[in-house]
Amino acid sequence: MNCQQVTAYQNQALNYLKKAHIVLTPLEIHNIEIVDFGLGNFEEVGLAIVTYVNTSRVCAKELVLLPHQICPEHIHPPYEHEDGHLEPGKEETFRCRYGQVNLYVKSEKEAYGERLHPEGHNHCAHESHEIRLKEGEQYTLLPHTKHWFQAGEKGAVISEFSTQSRDALDIFTDPRI
Amino acid sequence: MNCQQVTAYQNQALNYLKKAHIVLTPLEIHNIEIVDFGLGNFEEVGLAIVTYVNTSRVCAKELVLLPHQICPEHIHPPYEHEDGHLEPGKEETFRCRYGQVNLYVKSEKEAYGERLHPEGHNHCAHESHEIRLKEGEQYTLLPHTKHWFQAGEKGAVISEFSTQSRDALDIFTDPRI
Numbered sequence: 463m464n465c466q467q468v469t470a471y472q473n474q475a476l477n478y479l480k481k482a483h484i485v486l487t488p489l490e491i492h493n494i495e496i497v498d499f500g501l502g503n504f505e506e507v508g509l510a511i512v513t514y515v516n517t518s519r520v521c522a523k524e525l526v527l528l529p530h531q532i533c534p535e536h537i538h539p540p541y542e543h544e545d546g547h548l549e550p551g552k553e554e555t556f557r558c559r560y561g562q563v564n565l566y567v568k569s570e571k572e573a574y575g576e577r578l579h580p581e582g583h584n585h586c587a588h589e590s591h592e593i594r595l596k597e598g599e600q601y602t603l604l605p606h607t608k609h610w611f612q613a614g615e616k617g618a619v620i621s622e623f624s625t626q627s628r629d630a631l632d633i634f635t636d637p638r639i
Numbered sequence: 640m641n642c643q644q645v646t647a648y649q650n651q652a653l654n655y656l657k658k659a660h661i662v663l664t665p666l667e668i669h670n671i672e673i674v675d676f677g678l679g680n681f682e683e684v685g686l687a688i689v690t691y692v693n694t695s696r697v698c699a700k701e702l703v704l705l706p707h708q709i710c711p712e713h714i715h716p717p718y719e720h721e722d723g724h725l726e727p728g729k730e731e732t733f734r735c736r737y738g739q740v741n742l743y744v745k746s747e748k749e750a751y752g753e754r755l756h757p758e759g760h761n762h763c764a765h766e767s768h769e770i771r772l773k774e775g776e777q778y779t780l781l782p783h784t785k786h787w788f789q790a791g792e793k794g795a796v797i798s799e800f801s802t803q804s805r806d807a808l809d810i811f812t813d814p815r816i
């Protein structure tokens with residue numbers, strides 16, 4: 463993606479954030495992150511992110527999706543915390559602020575099963591449980607839950623409240639990511 | 640506070656949340672928490688709280704303050720996490736969504752000093768560092784920081800992103816709380 467494209471997508475994201483009445487500083491606007499997961503197909507698979515805070519303990523963001531845009535399936539594995547204790551995978555709460563988001567999750571048991579037998583179950587994405595979040599609705603994802611989400615026809619602005627984001631640890635189902 | 644007073648303050652809080660364009664479910668509106676810290680003087684010392692999520696790891700809330708209303712000085716002590724490791728005190732990020740909030744914090748060094756010599760320093764509240772947060776501005780408080788805050792003349796709506804809230808552990812400077 464070239465600089466002009468990033469700027470254009472940042473401006474689009476800002477329009478959705480304005481529809482959600484989210485007030486940002488000029489620096490936050492300048493730093494809106496445009497993520498295409500390396501697939502080069504942002505308008506279908508991607509999202510824009512405003513990160514408010516991301517310490518070793520707490521992370522809060524706004525996520526912006528264009529109409530029908532997808533954040534692809536992934537899982538957050540456990541890791542060693544900087545103080546040495548084992549931290550379970552990232553815990554995420556998604557709260558819809560504008561539009562609608564459809565969240566697809568696989569239960570802990572299924573996710574565990576898939577990790578034990580990855581080949582045998584990878585085609586079972588249709589077994590996911592669907593959760594539709596409209597404005598003011600939210601859902602908390604515990605660790606060990608595979609998940610992906612897609613905005614509805616108006617796009618979506620979603621607040622994410624979570625433990626630390628360590629994006630490099632995330633495991634995506636799509637081997638190209 | 641009687642039931643009628645609580646309902647009246649809940650309705651006031653809801654008005655401020657509407658000014659901040661925060662969309663809530665009917666259940667969240669019904670559960671708006673009215674806190675007077677047992678001082679019986681809500682309009683001067685108190686706040687209204689909407690808790691979105693509070694797990695053992697992550698907490699997110701909206702805080703509503705009436706014009707000039709105060710959340711009194713307190714500190715969040717370390718505690719043992721349910722998995723056995725020692726968790727530092729609660730870490731809080733305050734993000735102003737509507738109005739203005741003036742946040743008064745004492746640096747780690749001063750806060751530590753006070754815990755070692757509580758009598759000698761309790762009068763030094765004027766040594767606090769003041770942070771003024773307007774709409775879209777935020778501040779992250781690390782553990783071991785004493786803090787209190789007061790809304791400006793328009794009141795305030797503040798998002799709080801934090802580790803787990805364990806209110807019973809909080810230590811307030813005012814011995815009546």
Ligand SMILES: [Zn+2]
Nearest residue numbers: 536538554609
């Ligand atoms: Zn995730």
Ligand SMILES: [Zn+2]
Nearest residue numbers: 713715731786
């Ligand atoms: Zn606090």
